[in-house]
Amino acid sequence: MAKKSFAAKIRNEYSQLLVPLVALALIILFNLFRDPGFFSISLAKNNLGNTVLQGNLISTLNGASELAILAMGMTLVTAACGGQDISVGAVAAIAGSVFVKVLRGSAGVTPLTVALGILGGIVVAMLFASFSGTLVAVFKIQPMIATLILYTCGRSIAYWINGGATPTVESPIINSIGSFIPGIPIPTPILIVIVVGILFSLLFRFTNLRLYTQTVGINQGAARLNGINSVGIKLLSFVLLGGCCAIAGVIGVSRLGLINHETLLLDVEMDAILSVAIGGNLLGGGKFKMSGSILGAYAIQALTITLYAMKVPSTDIKAYKAIVIILIVAMGSPVVKEQMNRLWKKLAGKGSAAKFRREAA
């Protein structure tokens, strides 16, 4: 009995991760057959003289960083509000612009000014996110409609902040955020994802964010009758997503050393939503698993890198990506899951019957 409930626990808790894991595994397996060299990781000296790790796997992990961070925030908004924020790219561009503005406005790029810039970006992004959040939580506007406002005008706001097309910031500090910290061979964005992931897990460990968010997402009326302030929880989910947008924006700016308000994290919102969906999270809200969304983000990036490695022309990539995504999404669909469950039960049933016969004999 105890053993069975333990198995049930594993099934309850982790079956959701099956789809993103299988998707990721399939993409990796495909690459294994296509070109084992895909997996080679080598140490090399980059043009700044740092010893760094290189290889397709590293660039997948590195390239997915912004997406992974946004997917974490998107998971919360999805769970609490039962809808998605489509303005994350635009808000990231605003935060990136604030970051650049602070740096260009101060005397020099020092650790202090960078910290101030990041802080400024986070505060501004959170303010914009709480604007969307207020529309959703207080005025009960559907999230996609509420965030359509910033989706539409966010990049213009980003442009106004600096007033120029692509202002640059050059400094070794910026470089070490966007690529490598001297002496550490792992790309910094990967480390930032880990830090954000840890922050979220601390938040789940030391507050009731998960319980409240899920309760509000599953049954808002009952949440209220149990004393939960569902408006506050929805607002909080947006504010946290705003923070994620700011961090993603800072990474994006630091990679290039400049802000291009038009192209920074363009179209990332759809990938972020897709990550949440691939991660097995209900887009209608409720129970969620952030790790699923993170895996989803890496699966999407692995797919993109694979297609690049296969020398698919960049103009065609989106079409191929779409085909694979259809497969992944179908794999996670209730109909397919039901069929798989039936198949699984059949197999398990046969297995235990065989076992029973053996024991009887």
Added chain:
Amino acid sequence: MENGVVLSMRNISKSFPGVKALQNVDFTLRKGEIHALMGENGAGKSTLIKVITGVYPRDAGQCFVEGIDGDVVIHSPEEAQERGISTVYQEITLCPNLTVAENMYIGRGKYNFVKWKDMEKKAGALLDSLNIPARPKQQLGSCSLAVQQMVAIARAVDTDCKVLILDEPTSSLDDKEVAMLFKLMRDLKARGVGILFVTHFLEQVYEVCDRITVLRNGELVGEYEIEKLPQVELVAKMMGKELEGLSEIKSSDKAVDSGTPVYQAQGLSSSDAKPFDFKIARGEVNGFTGLLGSGRSESVRAIFGADRVTGGHVTVEGKPVKINKPFDAMKHGIGYLPEDRKRDGIIADLSVRDNIILALQVMKGFFKPFSAAEKEKFADEYIKALDIKTASADTPIKSLSGGNQQKVILARWLLTHPNYLILDEPTRGIDIGTKTEIQRLVLKLADDGVSVTFISSEIEEMLRTCSRLIVMRDRNIVGELRGGQLTQDQVMRTIAGGAE
């Protein structure tokens, strides 16, 4: 078939998984009569209507319709309409942005090619003949609710209508509008239409109906002519107690009147409840009773701050407090088990454990989560104490049976150690065994000094547990019974309006 009968249902049975919604029910509707279908929640009224109109297929029984030979099987509401059975539902299911005429004719198969002029003419003629104060070209949304309701009826009777089913048509109308609707109903009756009328307003039944069929728990109680069934007997039949044999008087001295009330409200009102006064003493079990829609649930929701509180003066343990939202009530030691378990109680996808600790966790605070071990301990303790049947504490609550779900919600509130616990229909839809367990639990809580307000549709259950009953009718408190007055007879008389 008997002469003058337009619809006859014989031995109708219908089951849903785990519930026998109808068992061998007969129903007869005669030409030119208004026939009330009465029963408390879960009596089977709406199931019967849905069987008549073909929304649900029946499991057993026969159906005869005037002018059609033999047993009639109806597969859909459209087919019912073709056979002369039309229905108007409680919520108006027309389109407010279309005109009256459009609403009357659109969606009718034979009007695939619409001749607007003809349509308006026909609509005008029909509205005139039924004395409905609406113009064909008027937008429906600009009419009052009653007129909209009447337009819906006009739409229903336009086709060769023999049977008209009105499902709680008066629930959102005021007295004047109800009078208008009744006039229309009498007109239709004079034309020979048989009308099946569902309402929970007793006065309306006696004002307009000729016969009453009473259902209870999916079974037929009987068919009565209106003059032969006084109001108080109707209530008795709906609640399941015959008047004779109700003489046993339960003496209960459980009422505690001395000392500061645990909770007291004066003139408390909410968006859904009219102002009322109420108090409860330590260790007292009292109850709100009244028929469905009498306002009993709305009143306790106001106490807990579940609906928007609009006024009133509240004291807890003698100290004035403001309770505007559930969290305020929880802080003052009040717990509330809602009437609709599925909609307001359970967090379906969360585990039994999370469902148990939810309220206490919220009271403890956002930044102070219980450790996994503490949660485990609380959950295990209450799963054991209330004998909740679940595979494990990790099981999602939605996969438990109704009775066990209810115990989980009870556990949630018991865990907060409330001073005052409100239980709205805690025993609805759960098996007898669990019902008695819950009743026993309520009495034990009272012994431990917890004040309990208990609401149940089953009057017997309330008499067994409560020492004071507050009786409501049409959203007003119409009486308070205690001690020797606590008899089924007296309660029903008070509900029916026969009390001094």
